[in-house]
Amino acid sequence: MDAKVYECVKEVFETNTPFSRNLGIKVLQDESLNPYLRLERQDHLIGNYIQDILHGGVISSILDIIGAIVAVDGVISRMKYEQKAEIMKKFEKLGTIDMRVDYLRPGRGTYFIATGEAMRTGNKVSVVRTKLKNEENTLIAAGTGTYMVG
Amino acid sequence: MDAKVYECVKEVFETNTPFSRNLGIKVLQDESLNPYLRLERQDHLIGNYIQDILHGGVISSILDIIGAIVAVDGVISRMKYEQKAEIMKKFEKLGTIDMRVDYLRPGRGTYFIATGEAMRTGNKVSVVRTKLKNEENTLIAAGTGTYMVG
Amino acid sequence: MDAKVYECVKEVFETNTPFSRNLGIKVLQDESLNPYLRLERQDHLIGNYIQDILHGGVISSILDIIGAIVAVDGVISRMKYEQKAEIMKKFEKLGTIDMRVDYLRPGRGTYFIATGEAMRTGNKVSVVRTKLKNEENTLIAAGTGTYMVG
Amino acid sequence: MDAKVYECVKEVFETNTPFSRNLGIKVLQDESLNPYLRLERQDHLIGNYIQDILHGGVISSILDIIGAIVAVDGVISRMKYEQKAEIMKKFEKLGTIDMRVDYLRPGRGTYFIATGEAMRTGNKVSVVRTKLKNEENTLIAAGTGTYMVG
Numbered sequence: 391m392d393a394k395v396y397e398c399v400k401e402v403f404e405t406n407t408p409f410s411r412n413l414g415i416k417v418l419q420d421e422s423l424n425p426y427l428r429l430e431r432q433d434h435l436i437g438n439y440i441q442d443i444l445h446g447g448v449i450s451s452i453l454d455i456i457g458a459i460v461a462v463d464g465v466i467s468r469m470k471y472e473q474k475a476e477i478m479k480k481f482e483k484l485g486t487i488d489m490r491v492d493y494l495r496p497g498r499g500t501y502f503i504a505t506g507e508a509m510r511t512g513n514k515v516s517v518v519r520t521k522l523k524n525e526e527n528t529l530i531a532a533g534t535g536t537y538m539v540g
Numbered sequence: 541m542d543a544k545v546y547e548c549v550k551e552v553f554e555t556n557t558p559f560s561r562n563l564g565i566k567v568l569q570d571e572s573l574n575p576y577l578r579l580e581r582q583d584h585l586i587g588n589y590i591q592d593i594l595h596g597g598v599i600s601s602i603l604d605i606i607g608a609i610v611a612v613d614g615v616i617s618r619m620k621y622e623q624k625a626e627i628m629k630k631f632e633k634l635g636t637i638d639m640r641v642d643y644l645r646p647g648r649g650t651y652f653i654a655t656g657e658a659m660r661t662g663n664k665v666s667v668v669r670t671k672l673k674n675e676e677n678t679l680i681a682a683g684t685g686t687y688m689v690g
Numbered sequence: 691m692d693a694k695v696y697e698c699v700k701e702v703f704e705t706n707t708p709f710s711r712n713l714g715i716k717v718l719q720d721e722s723l724n725p726y727l728r729l730e731r732q733d734h735l736i737g738n739y740i741q742d743i744l745h746g747g748v749i750s751s752i753l754d755i756i757g758a759i760v761a762v763d764g765v766i767s768r769m770k771y772e773q774k775a776e777i778m779k780k781f782e783k784l785g786t787i788d789m790r791v792d793y794l795r796p797g798r799g800t801y802f803i804a805t806g807e808a809m810r811t812g813n814k815v816s817v818v819r820t821k822l823k824n825e826e827n828t829l830i831a832a833g834t835g836t837y838m839v840g
Numbered sequence: 841m842d843a844k845v846y847e848c849v850k851e852v853f854e855t856n857t858p859f860s861r862n863l864g865i866k867v868l869q870d871e872s873l874n875p876y877l878r879l880e881r882q883d884h885l886i887g888n889y890i891q892d893i894l895h896g897g898v899i900s901s902i903l904d905i906i907g908a909i910v911a912v913d914g915v916i917s918r919m920k921y922e923q924k925a926e927i928m929k930k931f932e933k934l935g936t937i938d939m940r941v942d943y944l945r946p947g948r949g950t951y952f953i954a955t956g957e958a959m960r961t962g963n964k965v966s967v968v969r970t971k972l973k974n975e976e977n978t979l980i981a982a983g984t985g986t987y988m989v990g
Contacts, residue, residue: 408586409595412562436558445559446636447601454596485643486596487815488788488836490940490984492638492967494960509982510944514814515787515838517942519969519982532959532969534940534984536788536836538815637965638938638986640790640834642817644810659832660794664964665937665988667792669819669832682809682819684790684834686938686986688965708886709895712862736858745859746936747901754896786896788942793935 391423391463398477399425399459413451417459425463427456427504437497444497449531452504453520454489457535460506461516465539468511480539487515489535497531499524514540541573541613548627549575549609563601567609575613577606577654587647594647599681602654603670604639607685610656611666615689618661630689637665639685647681649674664690691723691763698777699725699759713751717759725763727756727804737797744797749831752804753820754789757835760806761816765839768811780839787815789835797831799824814840841873841913848927849875849909863901867909875913877906877954887947894947899981902954903970904939907985910956911966915989918961930989937965939985947981949974964990 391399396419403410404417413435416428429435429452437445462484471477506520520533541549546569553560554567563585566578579585579602587595612634621627656670670683691699696719703710704717713735716728729735729752737745762784771777806820820833841849846869853860854867863885866878879885879902887895912934921927956970970983 406589407595408584408589409597412584413597434558434562439556439558445557445601446604446639447559447563447597450600450604450639450641451595451597454600488640488642488817488834489596489600490638490640490790491600492959492984492986493636494967509942509979517788517944517982529959532967532984534788534942534982536942638967638984640940642809642834642836644817659792659829667794667832667938679809682817682834684792684832684938686792706889707895708884708889709897712884713897734858734862739856739858745857745901746904746939747859747863747897750900750904750939750941751895751897754900786943788940789896789900790938790940791900792938 391419391425392467394474395463395466395477398474398481402481403455403459410455413448415452415455425459427452429502431500441496442498444502446493449493449497449522450489450491453491453522453531453533454486454535456504456506457489457518457520457533458484458486458537460508460518461537461539464508464511464516483538483540485538487536487538489533491531491533493531495528495530499526501525502530512539514538541569541575542617544624545613545616545627548624548631552631553605553609560605563598565602565605575609577602579652581650591646592648594652596643599643599647599672600639600641603641603672603681603683604636604685606654606656607639607668607670607683608634608636608687610658610668611687611689614658614661614666633688633690635688637686637688639683641681641683643681645678645680649676651675652680662689664688691719691725692767694774695763695766695777698774698781702781703755703759710755713748715752715755725759727752729802731800741796742798744802746793749793749797749822750789750791752802753791753822753831753833754786754835756804756806757789757818757820757833758784758786758837760808760818761837761839764808764811764816783838783840785838787836787838789833791831791833793831795828795830799826801825802830812839814838841869841875842917844924845913845916845927848924848931852931853905853909860905863898865902865905875909877902879952881950891946892948894952896943899943899947899972900939900941902952903941903972903981903983904936904985906954906956907939907968907970907983908934908936908987910958910968911987911989914958914961914966933988933990935988937986937988939983941981941983943981945978945980949976951975952980962989964988
């Protein structure tokens with residue numbers, strides 16, 4: 391992810407979105423500069439105290455967010471943006487059209503990592519496959535989202 | 541929904557689930573005793589301050605929860621339970637297998653109502669279609685969830 | 691469905707599409723002029739001879755087709771078309787973006803009826819919920835499709 | 841895939857299923873013995889003659905089939921079967937619960953390859969992600985299916 395885009399993504403998805411702050415997600419990048427999200431286990435995100443697992447809604451939320459980031463990054467990286475204002479305009483057009491989430495294993499862990507891979511980057515619509523793993527690399531959930539990007 | 545089941549549902553989905561309390565969902569019943577959820581617009585659930593709309597993750601969360609309630613109610617209502625402990629046991633087996641959410645219109649409103657309709661009630665797996673509307677009856681999102689029930 | 695649109699729909703989805711002819715689907719309208727599809731049980735559509743049920747692929751195919759018809763009808767009915775050529779142009783832009791199918795009960799029957807209901811009719815994207823029933827009104831499958839319409 | 845399982849898979853999914861014969865799918869294995877499907881472009885599978893592309897229903901059908909094969913293979917490979925009859929019994933319990941298909945690019949090509957990867961292999965339910973590519977390795981569609989396996 392380009393440094394300017396990363397700055398915008400952090401601003402939009404981490405700082406300026408109230409529900410993202412509620413969840414406490416952090417937008418990070420790996421060595422190849424691919425974006426990913428990190429979420430700490432927190433009491434207010436639990437779905438079941440006895441099992442001590444994340445609520446399904448938290449899982450679908452974080453998969454939706456990483457999918458949106460990967461979708462908008464794909465679209466922006468195909469263009470030549472110079473100004474932050476131009477990049478931010480792309481974010482305004484971004485929206486989730488639909489999403490599927492598969493809850494594969496209990497959301498147990500001390501922290502969680504969400505990643506995404508673009509299946510298609512279009513002018514209007516992009517499709518992203520996502521995954522949520524815990525700190526032991528256990529695959530907890532998988533998702534597919536369709537995003538309006540233009 | 542049987543009165544005893546309703547009591548259990550409120551206990552499990554409204555009181556005992558930390559993330560449900562975070563969202564502030566209320567479990568209610570209509571005149572036909574069908575369960576539904578009510579959610580007030582609250583600052584910490586917003587996805588976009590400028591547009592003042594619910595975050596997509598809040599929408600998928602509430603659709604997942606009403607789907608689970610309709611699924612478990614369908615299974616319990618086919619049996620003859622006398623004891624609360626027996627009913628509660630059914631809840632322990634409940635889990636979302638997968639879900640699709642269609643984000644149809646911006647999640648704008650002062651409060652929101654989520655409803656569900658069972659498409660199939662099985663011994664192992666149930667399927668529920670869900671809807672989220674605002675106080676003006678605008679359809680904001682539609683979902684379909686597959687639930688493990690036995 | 692407007693008479694001119696119905697004519698186009700039959701031409702495109704029943705006559706001119708090789709795979710539709712393979713399936714043998716018929717496009718019909720109910721008393722309210724809502725489109726629906728009829729499919730006869732035929733040997734070459736069977737998924738399991740012992741159970742004598744439709745193949746899942748046949749079910750997803752027919753749900754995809756009725757969804758597309760409802761989507762394009764919704765878009766056309768909001769405009770004022772006079773010429774068949776104008777209507778046909780709308781069909782060229784039509785495409786399925788994604789679809790979910792829930793296989794609820796075995797596809798057993800002598801004939802099958804597929805119906806659809808638009809959840810959202812947009813300028814670019816429409817969403818349609820679909821159902822497949824047999825001649826005894828048993829709900830066999832339910833679907834949700836997202837369609838590119840403009 | 842174990843040789844005995846492969847034999848059963850070919851028998852069930854290629855030879856004994858009328859709709860599979862209609863489509864003309866072939867069950868094959870790669871060097872790692874992972875199963876895949878091959879489908880030739882054929883006139884009766886076309887959705888649009890002008891564009892010369894596969895019908896969406898053909899795409900969802902072949903993704904459903906490879907998903908089912910990967911799901912049942914995953915379950916069987918965890919057990920120690922000796923007899924063909926035991927293996928065949930597992931196939932009888934197999935069924936698609938639900939599926940999502942993303943139509944990413946036009947289904948154009950001279951032949952098509954469908955592959956699948958298990959996300960979760962359960963005692964009751966398995967989840968498989970699938971892909972359809974053409975002979976030039978273009979990704980045409982992606983799917984996710986939930987399968988009853990026990």
